[in-house]
Amino acid sequence: xxxxxxxxxxxxxxxxxxxxxxxxxxxxxxxxxxxxxxxxxxxxxxxxxxxxxxxxxxxxxxxxxxxxxxxxxxxxxxxxxxxxxxxxxxxxxxxxxxxxxxxxxxxxxxxxxxxxxxxxxxxxxxxxxxxxxxxxxxxxxxxxxxxxxxxxxxxxxxxxxxxxxxxxxxxxxxxxxxxxxxxxxxxxxxxxxxxxxxxxxxxxxxxxxxxxxxxxxxxxxxxxxxxxxxxxxxxxxxxxxxxxxxxxxxxxxxxxxxxxxx
Amino acid sequence: xxxxxxxxxxxxxxxxxxxxxxxxxxxxxxxxxxxxxxxxxxxxxxxxxxxxxxxxxxxxxxxxxxxxxxxxxxxxxxxxxxxxxxxxxxxxxxxxxxxxxxxxxxxxxxxxxxxxxxxxxxxxxxxxxxxxxxxxxxxxxxxxxxxxxxxxxxxxxxxxxxxxxxxxxxxxxxxxxxxxxxxxxxxxxxxxxxxxxxxxxxxxxxxxxxxxxxxxxxxxxxxxxxxxxxxxxxxxxxxxxxxxxxxxxxxxxxxxxxxxxxxxxxxxxxxxxxxxxxxxxxxxxxxxxxxxxxxxxxxxxxxxxxxxxxxxxxxxxxxxxxxxxxxxxxxxxxx
Numbered sequence: 001x002x003x004x005x006x007x008x009x010x011x012x013x014x015x016x017x018x019x020x021x022x023x024x025x026x027x028x029x030x031x032x033x034x035x036x037x038x039x040x041x042x043x044x045x046x047x048x049x050x051x052x053x054x055x056x057x058x059x060x061x062x063x064x065x066x067x068x069x070x071x072x073x074x075x076x077x078x079x080x081x082x083x084x085x086x087x088x089x090x091x092x093x094x095x096x097x098x099x100x101x102x103x104x105x106x107x108x109x110x111x112x113x114x115x116x117x118x119x120x121x122x123x124x125x126x127x128x129x130x131x132x133x134x135x136x137x138x139x140x141x142x143x144x145x146x147x148x149x150x151x152x153x154x155x156x157x158x159x160x161x162x163x164x165x166x167x168x169x170x171x172x173x174x175x176x177x178x179x180x181x182x183x184x185x186x187x188x189x190x191x192x193x194x195x196x197x198x199x200x201x202x203x204x205x206x207x208x209x210x211x212x213x214x215x216x217x218x219x220x221x222x223x224x225x226x227x228x229x230x231x232x233x234x235x236x237x238x239x240x241x242x243x244x245x246x247x248x249x250x251x252x253x254x255x256x257x258x259x260x261x262x
Numbered sequence: 263x264x265x266x267x268x269x270x271x272x273x274x275x276x277x278x279x280x281x282x283x284x285x286x287x288x289x290x291x292x293x294x295x296x297x298x299x300x301x302x303x304x305x306x307x308x309x310x311x312x313x314x315x316x317x318x319x320x321x322x323x324x325x326x327x328x329x330x331x332x333x334x335x336x337x338x339x340x341x342x343x344x345x346x347x348x349x350x351x352x353x354x355x356x357x358x359x360x361x362x363x364x365x366x367x368x369x370x371x372x373x374x375x376x377x378x379x380x381x382x383x384x385x386x387x388x389x390x391x392x393x394x395x396x397x398x399x400x401x402x403x404x405x406x407x408x409x410x411x412x413x414x415x416x417x418x419x420x421x422x423x424x425x426x427x428x429x430x431x432x433x434x435x436x437x438x439x440x441x442x443x444x445x446x447x448x449x450x451x452x453x454x455x456x457x458x459x460x461x462x463x464x465x466x467x468x469x470x471x472x473x474x475x476x477x478x479x480x481x482x483x484x485x486x487x488x489x490x491x492x493x494x495x496x497x498x499x500x501x502x503x504x505x506x507x508x509x510x511x512x513x514x515x516x517x518x519x520x521x522x523x524x525x526x527x528x529x530x531x532x533x534x535x536x537x538x539x540x541x542x543x544x545x546x547x548x549x550x551x552x553x554x555x556x557x558x559x560x561x562x563x564x565x566x567x568x569x570x571x572x573x574x575x576x577x578x579x580x581x582x583x584x585x586x587x588x589x590x591x592x593x594x595x596x597x
Contacts, residue, residue, distance in 0.1 A: 052491050076497045083495070087345075089487040091541040103485050103496045109478065136541070156496075 001028040002064065003160050003192040004049060004079070009058035011041070011048050011216075018044045019216035022058070026209070031186050031193045033203040036213035037237050042196045043084065045213070046162050050081035062160070076104035080156035084164040084196075086149055088137050094148045095133045098123050101155025123154040127181055143174030150181060161185075162194040167202070175199065179206050204228055204251040212236050228252045234260065268546055271539050275553045282560040286326075287319050289564050291571050317458070325457035325521055326563050326577075327556045328469040330528055332518035334555035335476055336511040337529025338536075338548055342483050343504050343511075344413040347537075350529040351395075351515035354420025357526075358427035359398020359512075360391035360519035365434050365446055388464060388520035395516030398423060399508050411504055452525030452578020454563050465521050472514050473552065476507075480544040483507070487542060525578040527585045528555050534592070558585070 005025040011018050018041045026032045034042045047053045049060055051072065060067050062078055080101070088097070101123070102116045112120070124133050127147040132140060137148055146166060153161050163182070167175040183206055185191045197203045203210060204224040212219040212227070214236050220227040225245075233241045233254075241257040288294045292314050294302070302311045333351065340349040340356075351357050367390045402423055406416040435446045448455070476483075485498045486507075493500055518525070536551035562580040569575070 047491070050491075050495050052494050072497045076495065081495045083489060083491040085489075086492055087487075087489040089484075089542040091537060092543065093541065096541070096543050100484060100488065100496065103481060103498075106481060108481070 002026065002061070003028040004194070005061045005064075006045075006049070007059045007061070009048065009060065010056045011044055011053060012056050017056075017216065019048070019055075022216065022218065024211070024218060024221075026192070026194055026211075028192050029186070029190045030208040031183065031195070031206055032209040032211060033207035034194070034196045034211045034213060035198070035200065035203050035236070036219075040213045040236075041216040042213055043164050044216075046081065046164050046194065046196055047083075050079070050083075050162060051075065052081075052083075073104055076156065076158075078158050079160040079162065080153045080158040082149055082153045082161070082163045082166060084168065088145075090138060091136055093134050093136055094124065094129055094140070094151070095120065097137055097148055098151045098155050101152040101157075104156060119157050120155055123151040126154060126185060127151040141174070142170050143177050146170060146174070146178050147181065150178065154185070159190070160192040160194070164196045165198065166195060167197065167199065175202060182206070200228075200233075200254050204253065205246070224251050233257075268540055271550065275550065275557070278557050279553055279560075282557045282564075283323070286323055286560045286564050287315060289568055290314070290319065291568070321459040321462040322454055322457040322563075323560065324462040324466050326454050326559045328462075328465040329454070329518040329522040329525060330532070330555035330559035331473055331552045332465075332469045332514040333525060333529040334532035334551045335473055335548065336514040336518070338533035338544075338551050339476065339483075339507045339511040339514075340529075341533055342486050342544070343507050344417045345487070346413065346417050347534060348530070349417055349420075350526075351511060352524065352526040352529060353424060354402060354417060355398050355422075355424035355427055356395045356402075356420075356512055356515045357519045357524050358424050358431065360395040360516040361431055361450060361524055362427050363390045363394025363397075364449070364520060365431055368446065369434055369437075385464065388517060391520030392513055392516035395512040395519065396509070398427065399512035403505065403508055407501070411501060448576055449523040451576035452523040452581075453574075453576035454522055454566075455574055455576075457521065461521050465517060468517055469514065472510060472517075473548075476510055477545070477548055479507070480548065483544040484542075523576070523578065525559075525581060527578075527582050527589075528558055531585050531589055532558065534589075538592070 002025045007023055009022045010020050034045065036042050044053060048055050051067070062075060067075055098120050099112060099116070102112060102120065105116065124130055127150055129144065129147055129151060132144060137145055140148065150163070150166065153163070167178050170178065179202055182193050182195070186193050207224055209222065210224045210227060211221045212232055219236050220232045228243070230241055230243060233239060238260050239257045240260050242255050243252045244255055245251070246253050284296050284299070287299050288296055292310065294311055294315060298307055298311055299315065301307050302315050307315065336351040336356070337349070340351060340354060341347050343349070364387060367387060402416060402420045403411070406412065406419045431450065435443050482498060482503055485493050485496050486503060488496070490500060515529070532555035533547065533551045535554050536547045540546040540550050558581065559577065562584060563577045566575050566577045566580045
C-alpha cells in the first residue's frame with residue numbers, strides 16, 4: 001500500500017529545475033526518511049507534496065487519489081506537514097498552539113467541540129507535554145518546543161505526517177526524544193511518517209525505508225541495511241565513509257568519514 | 263510572565279472602563295455627580311443636566327469609543343497581516359489616505375455643500391474618507407503583491423506611501439489660507455470636538471458591525487500568525503484573507519479618520535498592551551484591545567476637554583503626550 005506517490009514530478013524555481021521527472025512511492029504505515037546533500041531537493045519534495053510549491057509537471061497521489069481532483073481541506077485531513085523553522089506567535093501557550101492544528105476540521109463559526117478537545121488532549125499527552133500545556137512556548141526548552149509543534153501537527157488528525165528537519169538545532173538527547181516520539185506514534189497508531197533528516201546515523205536507526213536524493217533524483221531507496229553503503233554515500237555526498245553494523249546488527253552506522261579530494 | 267487569567271483581566275478592565283465612563287460624563291466645565299448621571303439617564307435630571315449629558319457628552323463619548331475601537335482593531339489586523347507589531351493604520355498610510363480624501367473634499371468647497379446635499383451631507387465626508395483609505399490600502403496591496411505578498415514589503419511600501427500622502431496634506435494646508443489651515447490642522451491632529459448625535463448614529467453601528475465581523479474571523483487571524491508555509495498547509499487562502507483583512511482595516515481606519523481626524527498611536531499601543539496581557543490568541547486579545555482603547559480615549563479626551571478649559575486640545579495630541587512615555591517604558595521593560 002502506498003501512502004504517497006509521485007509520478008513524473010518536476011519542480012522548478014523560475015527555470016531552475018530542482019526535481020526533474022521523479023517517480024517515487026512512499027509506503028503506508030512506515031517511517032520513511034529522506035536524506036541527501038544540501039540543495040538536493042529534499043525539502044522541495046515535501047513542500048510540493050504539502051501544496052506549498054506548485055509543480056511544473058506530474059502528479060501527486062495521496063492515499064491513491066490525485067490531489068489535483070480534491071478539495072484542499074480534504075487533503076489537509078489526510079496529510080499534515082511541519083515545515084522547517086516554524087514561526088511561533090509570541091506569548092502563545094502550548095495548548096493554544098496545538099489547537100491551531102484543528103483549523104482544517106473546524107467551521108468558521110463556533111469554538112472547539114468535544115472531539116476537537118479530545119484530540120488536542122491526546123496530542124499533548126502523546127508528546128509528553130501534559131505538565132506544560134498552559135506554559136508559553138517561548139519559556140520551553142528547544143526539545144519541548146519542537147514537541148509542541150509535533151503535537152500541533154498531530155492535532156490535525158491525519159494518518160500521514162511529514163516533517164522537514166524536525167531535529168535541526170537540537171542537541172543529541174533532544175534529537176532522540178523527538179524521533180522516539182515519532183517512532184512510538186508510528187508503531188502505536190500506524191501513522192505514516194515522512195521525515196527529512198540530515199543526521200545519517202539517526203536516519204538509519206529509525207527509518208524502515210530510507211530515500212537518498214541527489215540533484216532531484218533518487219539514488220537509493222529501501223531498508224537502510226540494504227541501501228546505505230559506501231558507494232551510495234559517495235555518490236550522494238561526495239564523501240569517503242567507514243560503515244559498520246550497529247550492535248544489534250539491524251542498521252549501519254557511519255563511524256568516520258573524509259571528504260573526497262580531487 | 264505569570265500565567266494569565268483572562269477572567270480577572272476582564273473584570274479589572276471592565277471596572278477601569280466604568281471609572282473612565284463616569285469620569286468622562288461627570289468632568290467638565292459643568293460638573294455632574296455620578297448619582298446625577300444615573301438620574302439624568304433615567305429622565306429625572308434638571309434641564310441643564312439633560313442637555314449637557316444627553317446632547318453633548320453621551321454622543322461624544324459614543325463617537326470616542328467607536329473611534330478608539332476602530333483604530334485599535336485596524337491596528338491589530340494590520341499587525342497580524344504584516345507579522346509586525348509596529349504596523350498601524352497611521353503608519354502605513356491608510357489614515358493618511360482617508361485624510362487626503364477629506365482634505366481635498368473640504369478644499370473643493372464646503373460653502374454650499376451643506377445646503378445642496380441636505381441631511382445626507384453628513385454621510386458624504388465619511389464615505390469620501392473610507393474611499394480614500396480604501397484607495398490607499400489597495401495601492402499598498404497592489405504594489406506589494408508582485409509575485410506574492412511579502413509582509414515586510416507591505417509595511418515598507420506603506421511607510422513610503424504615508425510620507426508621500428502627508429506631504430500632500432501639508433501642501434494643501436499651506437495653500438488653503440489661514441482659516442482653512444487651522445481647521446485642517448485641528449482635524450489632522452485628531453479631535454472629537456463637535457461630535458454630536460448625527461456622528462454617533464453613523465459611526466457606532468458601523469464600528470460595532472465591523473468589530474463583530476473581525477471577531478468572527480478570529481481563527482483565520484490566528485493561523486495568519488504562523489509562517490506562510492504553515493498557513494497554507496492548514497488550508498488558508500493567504501492572498502484572499504490578507505486582502506479581506508486589509509479591506510476591513512481600511513473601512514475601520516477610514517471611518518475613524520472621517521469622524522475624528524488622524525488620531526495616532528492608539529492603534530499601535532492598544533493591541534500591544536492587550537497582547538502583553540492575554541497573549542496573541544485573537545479571540546481574547548481583540549476584545550481586550552478594544553476595551554483598552556476605549557479606556558485610553560475616554561481618559562485622554564476628558565483631559566483634552568478640561569485641562570486647558572475653555573481651550574480644547576485635540577485628543578490625538580493628548581494620547582501622544584501620555585502614550586509615548588508609557589510605550590517607551592514598555593519597550594524598555596521588554597526582555
